[in-house]
Amino acid sequence: MAVSWKYANPVEVTFGASAVSAIRDKVAGRSYCLLTYNDHPYFDEMVAAISSEAGVPAVVVRDVEPNPSFDGLRIACRSYGTAASPPEVIVAFGGGSVIDTAKVLAAAGGDFARVQAFLEGRADAETLSATPIIAVPTTFGTGSEVTSWATVWDTEIKKKYSLNHESLYPQHAIIDPMTSLGVPRALTLATGLDTLSHALESIWNVNANPVSTNHAVFAAREILDALPKLVEQLDDVDLRTRVARASLFAGLAFSNTKTSLAHSLSYYLTLHHGTVHGIACSFTLSAVMRSVIGQNEACDAALARIFGGDLSKGVEQLEAFLTGLGISTRATDYGVTHENWIAAIDDALDGERGRNFISTRAAVLAAVA
Numbered sequence: 001m002a003v004s005w006k007y008a009n010p011v012e013v014t015f016g017a018s019a020v021s022a023i024r025d026k027v028a029g030r031s032y033c034l035l036t037y038n039d040h041p042y043f044d045e046m047v048a049a050i051s052s053e054a055g056v057p058a059v060v061v062r063d064v065e066p067n068p069s070f071d072g073l074r075i076a077c078r079s080y081g082t083a084a085s086p087p088e089v090i091v092a093f094g095g096g097s098v099i100d101t102a103k104v105l106a107a108a109g110g111d112f113a114r115v116q117a118f119l120e121g122r123a124d125a126e127t128l129s130a131t132p133i134i135a136v137p138t139t140f141g142t143g144s145e146v147t148s149w150a151t152v153w154d155t156e157i158k159k160k161y162s163l164n165h166e167s168l169y170p171q172h173a174i175i176d177p178m179t180s181l182g183v184p185r186a187l188t189l190a191t192g193l194d195t196l197s198h199a200l201e202s203i204w205n206v207n208a209n210p211v212s213t214n215h216a217v218f219a220a221r222e223i224l225d226a227l228p229k230l231v232e233q234l235d236d237v238d239l240r241t242r243v244a245r246a247s248l249f250a251g252l253a254f255s256n257t258k259t260s261l262a263h264s265l266s267y268y269l270t271l272h273h274g275t276v277h278g279i280a281c282s283f284t285l286s287a288v289m290r291s292v293i294g295q296n297e298a299c300d301a302a303l304a305r306i307f308g309g310d311l312s313k314g315v316e317q318l319e320a321f322l323t324g325l326g327i328s329t330r331a332t333d334y335g336v337t338h339e340n341w342i343a344a345i346d347d348a349l350d351g352e353r354g355r356n357f358i359s360t361r362a363a364v365l366a367a368v369a
């Protein structure tokens with residue numbers, strides 16, 4: 001870890017308040033776009049509750065896909081553009097897909113072509129607009145409420161992009177653990193594992209600093225303890241609160257470091273095999289951890305705070321944690337051939353997130369392949 005470092009995150013976080021009244025306070029009479037899903041009755045109820053408390057939205061956009069794609073985002077931008085005048089703020093009520101879609105709407109201002117041109121390197125950041133965002137997560141895992149980027153996919157050419165700009169940090173993050181009470185087991189598991197991945201990925205990361213690492217250690221310890229209990233007791237408010245807090249801390253950690261190899265590897269599986277994000281970015285964690293042991297003193301010290309001094313045992317503990325939750329740690333169980341997986345590892349190490357990784361190709365191949 002570098003001797004000199006800096007840490008910054010500009011998002012104002014409100015934790016534990018009722019989401020609806022906190023949205024009212026933060027909207028504070030501004031005209032707003034309300035963005036949420038259209039695939040669950042809970043979100044119909046919440047659109048009604050937010051509209052009655054915070055005022056009728058300038059526009060309600062409900063075209064949100066699980067992994068936002070160019071085609072879907074074009075449609076969402078068109079819906080956004082139907083507001084009589086441009087909204088002053090966007091309220092994103094939902095998980096990572098909703099918050100990431102909000103970032104695209106904030107940058108596109110109703111015209112997706114602007115964002116597409118920026119992503120494809122044909123336009124610079126000055127061409128983007130910057131509508132403020134109030135992010136209200138309803139799944140606790142992605143941390144998107146405290147990061148300045150959004151993952152978007154061009155499914156036609158099977159390419160993943162990261163829309164990234166300082167102006168995309170939400171203005172406010174409102175974290176009410178009660179919003180996640182109805183999240184089913186599989187999604188609770190996937191999002192909780194996404195948090196664990198963010199925490200560990202910010203530790204084995206060339207951009208790690210003492211603040212990000214401290215947040216990450218807390219988040220990882222909490223997930224290792226609370227997630228297995230939560231998936232057995234989905235209505236436990238205390239466990240929901242602990243996982244929500246862990247997700248926030250992991251988000252604050254990787255907001256400064258970005259992710260690393262496990263996420264870089266995940267994009268291949270999501271694009272080619274449809275593996276959900278939280279599983280795709282976490283099933284390799286024990287193997288990736290094996291490849292970092294002994295590579296970097298600060299990383300070893302941080303992992304020891306999570307797993308204890310014997311890091312080889314820690315790898316076994318992490319592997320047992322994953323398999324105990326029903327997550328196979330073998331890539332071939334996700335439909336990829338061994339040969340394609342080796343090629344995917346090389347691509348992942350060369351990818352933008354892979355270049356944040358602290359270990360070597362040889363160590364990775366020995367551990368992950």
Ligand SMILES: NC(=O)c1ccc[n+]([C@@H]2O[C@H](COP(=O)([O-])OP(=O)(O)OC[C@H]3O[C@@H](n4cnc5c(N)ncnc54)[C@H](O)[C@@H]3O)[C@@H](O)[C@H]2O)c1
Pocket residue numbers: 037039040042065066067068094095096097098100138139140141142143144147149150151179180181182183184187190191194277278
């Ligand atoms: N920008 C970032 O920093 C960042 C980080 C990690 C992941 N991501 C992105 O986040 C996305 C994944 O987000 P996610 O895992 O939060 O899921 P999601 O937003 O894709 O939602 C998945 C499903 O969960 C349901 N759901 C959400 N909240 C619910 C609730 N309270 N009750 C019942 N159902 C609910 C939705 O209806 C939806 O069908 C991916 O696109 C990923 O790339 C972004």
Ligand SMILES: [Fe+2]
Pocket residue numbers: 142194197198263277281
């Ligand atoms: Fe993630």
